[in-house]
Amino acid sequence: MPEQITVAFLGLGHMGGPMAVNLVRAGYTVAGFDVVPAALEAAQTHGVPTAASPLDAIGGADVVLTMFPSGQHVLDAYGGAEGQPGLLAEAKPGTMFLDCSTINVDEAREASALAIAAGHRAVDAPVSGGVVGAEAGTLTFMVGGEAADFEAVRPLLEVMGKRVVHCGGHGGGQAAKICNNLILGVSMIAVSEAFVLGEKLGLTHQALFDVASNASGQCWALTTNCPVPGPVPTSPANRDYQPGFAGALMAKDLRLALNALESTGVAARLGPLASEIYDTFAAEGGAGRDFSGIITDIRDKSQR
Numbered sequence: 001m002p003e004q005i006t007v008a009f010l011g012l013g014h015m016g017g018p019m020a021v022n023l024v025r026a027g028y029t030v031a032g033f034d035v036v037p038a039a040l041e042a043a044q045t046h047g048v049p050t051a052a053s054p055l056d057a058i059g060g061a062d063v064v065l066t067m068f069p070s071g072q073h074v075l076d077a078y079g080g081a082e083g084q085p086g087l088l089a090e091a092k093p094g095t096m097f098l099d100c101s102t103i104n105v106d107e108a109r110e111a112s113a114l115a116i117a118a119g120h121r122a123v124d125a126p127v128s129g130g131v132v133g134a135e136a137g138t139l140t141f142m143v144g145g146e147a148a149d150f151e152a153v154r155p156l157l158e159v160m161g162k163r164v165v166h167c168g169g170h171g172g173g174q175a176a177k178i179c180n181n182l183i184l185g186v187s188m189i190a191v192s193e194a195f196v197l198g199e200k201l202g203l204t205h206q207a208l209f210d211v212a213s214n215a216s217g218q219c220w221a222l223t224t225n226c227p228v229p230g231p232v233p234t235s236p237a238n239r240d241y242q243p244g245f246a247g248a249l250m251a252k253d254l255r256l257a258l259n260a261l262e263s264t265g266v267a268a269r270l271g272p273l274a275s276e277i278y279d280t281f282a283a284e285g286g287a288g289r290d291f292s293g294i295i296t297d298i299r300d301k302s303q304r
Helices: 016-025 037-045 054-058 071-079 105-117 130-136 147-160 172-200 205-212 247-264 270-286 291-302
Strands: 006-010 029-033 063-066 096-099 121-124 139-143 161-166
Touching (some): 006 016, 006 054, 016 037, 016 130, 016 147, 071 105, 096 105, 172 205, 172 247, 172 291, 247 270
Parallel strands (some): 006 063, 139 161
8 A cells, every 4th residue: 555645636538547547556545537527437437536626636635647638738727727726726735746748848847837836846757658558557657857756756657657767857758758759750650651662562561570670670660569460469550550649649749849849959850741741640530540550641642
């Protein structure tokens, strides 16, 4: 049984819901909330106690964990919007604000600064591992914040993940997340183009996989999330590209990477192109499909 810590878990969607379930199963006291009724019902079905509102959820909480779609959602929740009181004003002094959303680095730093100015502690800890990892408790957490605060939240994160990495000061977790997903997005496009090229050249999927997975083309996009059915039985390609990690989320993360590339002046070429490719994929029906489904788009356009 963990130390008696009360967690307000705000955002019980595809990722947040299973994460909250794992905290409850580990013995933490959790009060969950989501603006989507179906998400609340699903969490309740799996044993997560829920509150009637965000402010009800944070009453007496030691940790306020947020899992929101965007940085603006985080900032609005912290500071209050449309005349509603914010979480920072209503939380008890010294509350740990643990944001697991994936947002812009600058937004993460702003949110942390607001929390600290209000007398609280703050950590950004975006995740990698998708819905499967959230359900299995095998996520990777990339954490930004003070060393003491990182140590304070580590036991909580280790319940929900198998790897917890301190990436530096506030915003460091978000920086690591977008750099990682920039690599992932570009590599998935490259792997998918290679398989379509292999098809055109008469290679079987298995033959190309057997070579590339044991040669210099080896990467996670190939060996774990292979975009063609067969070689990796657990990849989304074997279940008609059900996510997994949805195309809309990859498009979002690459836009965050693009924002960071532009703000820092990095002379990137593949990152912006990958962002454009996934924006188009999401807009043309790929938003709810696994991001490895980009191969179907490449294949279709190769036949025109």
